[in-house]
Amino acid sequence: MYTFATFAIALACLYFGEYVASILPHLPRRALPSIATQNSKGSTRRRKPSQHPLLDTLAIISAILCYLIALILYFYTPTTWRHRAIFPILLSPPGTMLRYALSRLNARYKFPLGTFLANMIATIVLAGVFAEQHRIGSGVRCNAMYSIQQGFCGCLSTVSSFAVEVRALKGWMKWIYIGASVVGGHILMLVVFGGVGWSKGYGPICTE
Numbered sequence: 001m002y003t004f005a006t007f008a009i010a011l012a013c014l015y016f017g018e019y020v021a022s023i024l025p026h027l028p029r030r031a032l033p034s035i036a037t038q039n040s041k042g043s044t045r046r047r048k049p050s051q052h053p054l055l056d057t058l059a060i061i062s063a064i065l066c067y068l069i070a071l072i073l074y075f076y077t078p079t080t081w082r083h084r085a086i087f088p089i090l091l092s093p094p095g096t097m098l099r100y101a102l103s104r105l106n107a108r109y110k111f112p113l114g115t116f117l118a119n120m121i122a123t124i125v126l127a128g129v130f131a132e133q134h135r136i137g138s139g140v141r142c143n144a145m146y147s148i149q150q151g152f153c154g155c156l157s158t159v160s161s162f163a164v165e166v167r168a169l170k171g172w173m174k175w176i177y178i179g180a181s182v183v184g185g186h187i188l189m190l191v192v193f194g195g196v197g198w199s200k201g202y203g204p205i206c207t208e
Contacts, residue, residue, distance in 0.1 A: 088151030095155035
């Protein structure tokens with residue numbers, strides 16, 4: 001029920017966002033000329049440069065500065081809340097970069113393989129972390145486990161892209177994608193979390 005509710009909310013937000021975008025004025029965009037490049041075989045191809053190279057550079061610099069600020073705050077803020085509030089931020093960039101790298105696979109196939117792999121990898125990591133939190137005699141701190149869940153997996157997994165791609169796919173490919181994502185995610189969670197529980201047993205979730 002939770003899975004379908006999350007998917008329904010994502011679709012509703014998608015339609016609402018499209019409606020809001022349709023009634024707002026459109027910003028003008030200046031078309032940039034394409035750039036001719038040569039590959040290793042000597043053939044020439046043309047590519048379009050970034051629409052806003054200055055904004056891209058500013059975004060990268062801002063991201064680096066924000067990460068440095070979060071790193072400083074982690075070492076100089078009270079321990080009562082810094083682990084749960086700031087530690088996930090420090091583990092978010094790896095998940096974001098992996099998500100971006102996998103998304104490049106989507107353009108190569110009719111099936112959105114990159115998004116599918118991102119969600120499946122995040123599911124495996126989440127299941128392993130959740131199992132470690134409940135495992136009897138676990139020596140891993142809960143703060144680290146929580147940060148992996150909220151930071152790394154939160155930025156790696158995606159429901160919004162899944163909803164957009166489901167709506168864009170046609171015919172049987174749509175239902176294969178939905179079935180593989182939903183059923184595959186539940187099976188992976190059952191195998192990882194259930195396997196550890198059946199073999200080693202579970203106790204109360206760690207709190208420190």
